[in-house]
Amino acid sequence: MSTMGEDRHKQSLAFSVAATVGLMLFCYASGFGHPHTPGWTPMSSIVSGSTTSTSSQALSGEWRFAIDPSAIGRTAGWFKPSFDDASWATVTVPHTWNVMPDYADYAGLAWYRRRFAAPATARDMHLRLRFEAVFYLAHVWLNGIYLGVHEGGYTPFEFDVTEIVNAGAENLIAVQVDNRRATDRIPATLYAGWSYDWWNYGGIVRDVELYLSGRAFIAQQRVIAVPHLVAAHQADRATITVTVGLRNALSHAIDGVLSGDVLDDATGHSALSSQPSLSVTLPPGERLDVQLATTVPQPTLWHFDRPHLYRWSAALRTADGAVLHTADVQFGIRSVALKDARLYFNGEPVRLVGLTRHADSPEHGLAEPLTVMAADYADLKTLNTVLTRPVHYPQAKFIMEYADRAGILFLPEVPVWQLTAKQMANPHIRALVRQQLREMITAHWNHPSVFAWSVGNEVQSKTPAGHEFIRDMIAYVKSLDPTRPVGFASNRLDRHPETDATAFADFVMMNQYFGTWGGPKDELSAALDAIHAAWPDKPIIISEYGFEPRWQRLRKRPILRRSQYYLLPEDVAADSEAADVLRRQLIVDQMAVMRQKPFLAGAIFWTYQDYRTPTDYKMGVVDAQRRRRGSWRTLRDEYAPVLIDSVSVSPPAESVQHAVVVLRARGPIERDMPAYTLRGYRLHWTVAGKKDGRIVSEG
Structure with missing residues (x-):
């Protein structure tokens, strides 16, 4: 199917299906098949074992593990090869201790140790020990020799270990990990009792490898x-x-x-x-x-x-x-341009939609296996996610490769979350942010799925310190990568947007929660118009919208017009059907408003799944166990790129009926979203029994 240009709303596709009398035809516009099926196998990082290419020795798998609440590990020599770790627990890396029942809430020091045999050929090679991520602070030793420290829980780092590895013999890696929250870390605690709203999963949370190459x-x-x-x-x-x-x-x-x-x-x-x-x-x-x-x-x-x-x-x-x-x-080869308050992709103006997703599950926390990541992102594609801000931190290598192959535009971000003016003026924090930006961009530069960068989320962006911080970090990113747009997500655009540090960004990223934290429902439209008036050439992306059923517990405010808010009675559970009914209504209401704003280039729902948080948010269209709520289907319908115009069924003739379904692509782009040219799509249809729902035919 292909629809082009401003006449897309006039284009339609009719098809007929023959069905036996007494059966029902099911054909949902939201089930329209994406032209690319993401059932792929990721490329291995192991290229070959020769010295003319880079090979890698996987060092994930079984490690020894122990917590160190009294900080005795260094003094006791837990990093030494001679130390006996037989009494320690055996865990599988990638690993976080916060999914272990005994340590679910533990924040502090912990240690990991692993012995491995290096190949004899390693003595003539250059060797790098690489960690894809350790949350949060990692001190690393190899064979009792201190390699160094890395701060930051979501980006890769490595050490040159050419002169330290025992080729053809046993080696010992020891890692001390610290996952405590603090005001001078990134992500940061803001002040006593308030910190970033996801879990500080401690551990070696992504893969470890030894890379070998010629010198x-x-x-x-x-x-x-x-x-x-x-x-x-x-x-x-x-x-x-x-x-x-x-x-x-x-x-x-x-x-x-x-x-x-x-x-x-x-x-x-x-x-x-x-x-x-x-x-x-x-x-x-x-x-x-x-x-x-x-x-x-x-x-x-x-x-x-x-x-x-x-x-x-x-x-x-x-x-x-x-x-x-x-x-x-x-x-990949593609073009991204921002002009005239629109996002142009490969020369076509587009309006895109998607969801955020935290790297989190009850069984694995941040240390996700490939099966969980692949299943979640396949479901995100089912929801027609073609644009996402992958929450507040850099993602695993597998997810970036998946986005490249499945077709998802990413807006990666470092975990600069709600920093205060004082924190943004802190030289140590500014250096940490630059480090994490540099590591993120270095790791993800070549991914065509990355169309822009974000330098943070919901900082105090109307303060002088906020202006300086955002301006400086955007300039720093552009010095590293002048080819991509740069922005940050602001939650301070609902009033006097012209005073916000968004002025320094290439495009607007607005976190909006009208109908809950952000104010009355009916103020969304005017707020969007005011932002457009402040920066008429900048496209707007709604970087967050969504519904937390217990939003009033965090921000008590007098509710004078109850009809202007999505209010859940206090005696009704946050994960109830009643709560999700409100979420569905918010999705429908706000998509209707956002569709009418041609300068709004995209909308990203918060969030795909419930995730572990100190505030116990319930904001997902699926729960933490990935059970779908009714809002999952609502979002799929609202995000469908095609609509069903009509369905007509012919009278029975010799036990056969014909159903004619007329589809059209969403549009025109000035009044609809998502909106883009559709090519190569496949239609999936199903005929099922009216009484028992049994599928008797499909194609």
Whole structure:
């Protein structure tokens, strides 16, 4: 199905289905099939075992674990290989102790230890010990030698352990972890009794690996892919510029040649007629950044409905042609532009929708297995999530790869949550925020799903310190990545928006809770108009809207017009059907208002699932166990990109009836959302028994 331009609301699709008399045809617009099925297998990080490419030794799995409430571990030598940890618990990393019944509420120090055998070939290789994430503060030792400390719970970090690993022998990793909340950490406690509203899951929460390569190697690659558009979703060429970080860990200089190729990820075939190359000289013990550039003719663009990917494959060779190292990175070619208060994707103005999701489940906490992440994001795609702000912190590598392959636009953020003016002026906090921004951008640069960055959420953005902080952090992000827009989520735009630090952002991110915390229901429309008047060229994305049934317990306010609020009686449970009825009504009401604002480019519902929080919020369309509430279907219907115009069923004729269903894409874009051109979609239909619901035919 394809609908184009301003006539999209006039376009329709009719189809007929023959059904046996006495049966019922089910065809929901919200069940319209997405053209891409995200049933994929992620690429392994293990490339090969040779010295000409990077191999990895997985160090997740069984570790020894013990809490250290009295902080005796260092003094007692818990980091030493000779220490006997036989009495410690055995856990499986990724792991958080806050899902263990005995330690569910424990905040403090804990230790992890793991023994592993390194291959004998490691003695001639460069070795890096990499942690994808440890929450929150991690001190790391290898074979009793202190490697260093990392602060921040959601970004990867690594250590050069080339001279420390015992090749062909046993090694011991020890990690001391601290998950305590504090006012000078990111995320931060704000003041006594009030802190960030998700759980501080302590532990080695993501994978651990030992990376092995030759001692002259490709350390990092950043791809910039710029299509030359000739029409919406069509480009006659794309310019590819790759910054390649080369490292020479040898004691002598190397003269070599760096070359690259662009491969179609689906076919493995080269997209280039000739491969770029560059002669390089690598000084001993140094890192060198160089650039290669090329052009891809007639590229297939990445789109959330058609997420086509390419691979950049680089090779470092000696001057006589011997391969020193090879490395691949995945990327996509797409265009994002913000102009005239609209979001243009690959040259087409679009209005998009989605949900947020916390990395959290009762069984695993933050240390999620792939099965949980894949199931949740598949369900998010069922809800037509094509735009999301993945809550307040960087996500796991698997989720980023999933978004690339399944087609979800991400707006990643560091956990700068509701900072006060005093905190934003604190040099230590500012340095921590820069560090986490740098680590997030470095880790996620090449993902085509990342269309913009966010520097924080709901800070005191109308204060002088808030203005300076937001301005400086946006400038810092642009110094690292000048190719993407930058914003932050503000909850202070409902009154006098022109005084907010959003003035420094490329687009508006508004957290709005009208009908609850934000004020009366009927003030939403005027608030959106006032924001547009303050910045008429900036598109607005509703970065949060949703419903917490017990919202009054956090912000008591006199309710003079009860009909203007979504109020749950105090004697009714927050996870009751009555509470969800209010959530459904809020979704319908607010989507109706937001659709009428053409300058509103997107809306993101908070949140997909209930998650563990000190305030016991119940804001999900599914509960913590992923049981769907009625609001799940309401949101799916509201987020459907197509509508059913009519259904007509013919009279029975020889025990056969025909049903004709007329569908149309949402639009026009000025008055509807989601709104974008649909191509390659599939219609799924089902015929079921009217009495027993038994499916007798489908297609």
